[in-house]
Amino acid sequence: MKLSAALCLVSIRLAAATVQGFDISDYQPSVNFAAAYSSGARFVIIKATEGTSYISPDFSSQYTGATKAGFIRGGYHFAHPDKSSGSAQATYFLAHGGGWSDDGITLPGMLDIEYNPNGATCYGLSASAMVSWVQSFVNQYHTKTGRYPMIYTTNGWWSECTGDSTAFSTTCPLVLASYNSAIGTIPGGWPYQTIWQNSDSYTYGGDSDIFNGALTNLKKLATG
Known part of the structure; x- marks a missing residue:
């Protein structure tokens, strides 16, 4: 019994391994990359594009940094499902920083799909139309890179605007926004969040x- 308990504790500790990282939007230009790395952070996700007409002015310098x-x-890529197709937006993202290469240091691109900054709930799309839009983006990204993009969202938005679709739970890693002491409800049939x-x-x-994992697992995400 004592041995089993000890093994269980080891297993829990291994499962709880995490890696600190951060993400940067276009309204957050001031970043101290060297200090972040020294503190233990090992990954960063940087805003590149919105829709099919906007490129973050700081993306290139932040990516280099x-x-x-x-x-x-x-x-x-920040999605605008009411402006153009998912395929068109994936193509724009790929052309302006969202590509992937099997070099061990590049994460698959991330689709940021969440609350509409301009007001209309779910960008005026039905749940089925929204799922089709996301599928169009995902398919185009996968066709061009051989990788499935990560999907960033919240439980509330995904549940409301896609009908809690499970269509991407086995292909696209989930990046879940939840500003609480615990991760909370994970939507869409995903078994866990890849990034919180x-x-x-x-x-x-x-x-x-x-x-959500050890550094070796993070490196695997960057190698496909």
Whole structure:
């Protein structure tokens, strides 16, 4: 019994391994990459594009800064499902920083799909139309890179705007925003979150992210 309990405790500790990281939007230009890396952070996700007409003015310099500091890094795209197709937006993202290469330091691109900053609930789309839009983005990204993109969302938005679709739970890693002491409900049939955005503030810039696994697992995510 004592041996079994000890093994169980070891298993729990291994399962609880995490890696600190962060993400940066276009309104968060000030980042201290060197200090973040020294503190233990090992990955960063940087905003690249929105829709089919906007490129973050700081993306290139931030991506270069992250690379020089030694981070595993990647880009993300803020979706506007009411403006153009998922395929068109994936193509734009890929052309402006969202690509992937099997170099061990590049994360698959991330689709940021969440509350509409311009007001209309679920961008005016039905749940089935929203799922089709996301599928169009995912398919195009996968066709061009051989990788499935990560999907960033919240439990509330995903449940309301996709009808809690499970269509991506076995292909696209989940990046879940939940600013609480615990992860909370995981939507969409995903068995777990790959990354938890646990705060909208990080000491060295951007938002705080926690990778759900050890550094070796994070490196696997960057190698396909």
